Amino acid sequence: LKMSKDEIQTLRERKRVKLHEIKDSTLPEIAIVGRSNVGKSTMLNTLTESPNTARVSSKPGLTRQLNFYRCGDKFVVVDMPGYGFAFAKEADKEAWKELIEDYLGTRKSLKRIYVMIDARHGLKVADKEFLTMMGSTSSKKFQVVLTKCDLVSPPDLARTYMVVQEELKKSFKNAMTDRVLMVSSYTGAGMNTLRKDMLFACGQ
Numbered sequence: 001l002k003m004s005k006d007e008i009q010t011l012r013e014r015k016r017v018k019l020h021e022i023k024d025s026t027l028p029e030i031a032i033v034g035r036s037n038v039g040k041s042t043m044l045n046t047l048t049e050s051p052n053t054a055r056v057s058s059k060p061g062l063t064r065q066l067n068f069y070r071c072g073d074k075f076v077v078v079d080m081p082g083y084g085f086a087f088a089k090e091a092d093k094e095a096w097k098e099l100i101e102d103y104l105g106t107r108k109s110l111k112r113i114y115v116m117i118d119a120r121h122g123l124k125v126a127d128k129e130f131l132t133m134m135g136s137t138s139s140k141k142f143q144v145v146l147t148k149c150d151l152v153s154p155p156d157l158a159r160t161y162m163v164v165q166e167e168l169k170k171s172f173k174n175a176m177t178d179r180v181l182m183v184s185s186y187t188g189a190g191m192n193t194l195r196k197d198m199l200f201a202c203g204q
């Protein structure tokens, strides 16, 4: 799967924008969600071939707001705060939940949700809880992307892929179970497929 120059350019021209700047935007949007520390922000940097776009940290819970990155004049990728870490304050947890539910549930220009899952662990309790919450607030389709694939052996990866696919089929009606992707931001594996997939999801 080779990408055209135009497609690559679209992704490179990403620009951080504030919500109010694109409030009434009709540009298609793609949301990146997943457990904290699963590698969402790193994936975004690799995707846009720009190492300093999204801030990355080994400490979970770095991304606390919605971060919008416009890719050329084609679409917007939204880096969302992760779930699964212990909030210090109950009020913070409520604020997080409200932000996520509001965005995923009501955003009209949102075309697809990518749920990042650590390839070493598959679906954890926190993931299942999140997907259940998402299913009750949003009717949007979502896709799973297994991350950090450089840390698992090919047979383990194959096994996790199958288990995740089965679990999605069984329990989550909005899951696109035939489109589970696998990536490593460190080696770049699977990244072009993901780029293509996103452009396709946005109808490019």
Ligand code: GTP
Pocket: 034, 035, 036, 037, 038, 039, 040, 041, 042, 043, 055, 056, 057, 058, 059, 060, 061, 062, 063, 064, 080, 081, 082, 083, 147, 148, 149, 150, 151, 183, 184, 185, 186, 187
């Ligand atoms: P929050 O913003 O807290 O939700 O985290 P996040 O999902 O944005 O994770 P982030 O991109 O900040 O990465 C978390 C840690 O995982 C960092 O130490 C990264 O260097 C590491 N990491 C990210 N992607 C990969 C990968 O593909 N392979 C490996 N081995 N490590 C990765």
Ligand code: MG
Pocket: 040, 041, 042, 055, 056, 062, 063, 079
């Ligand atoms: Mg992040």
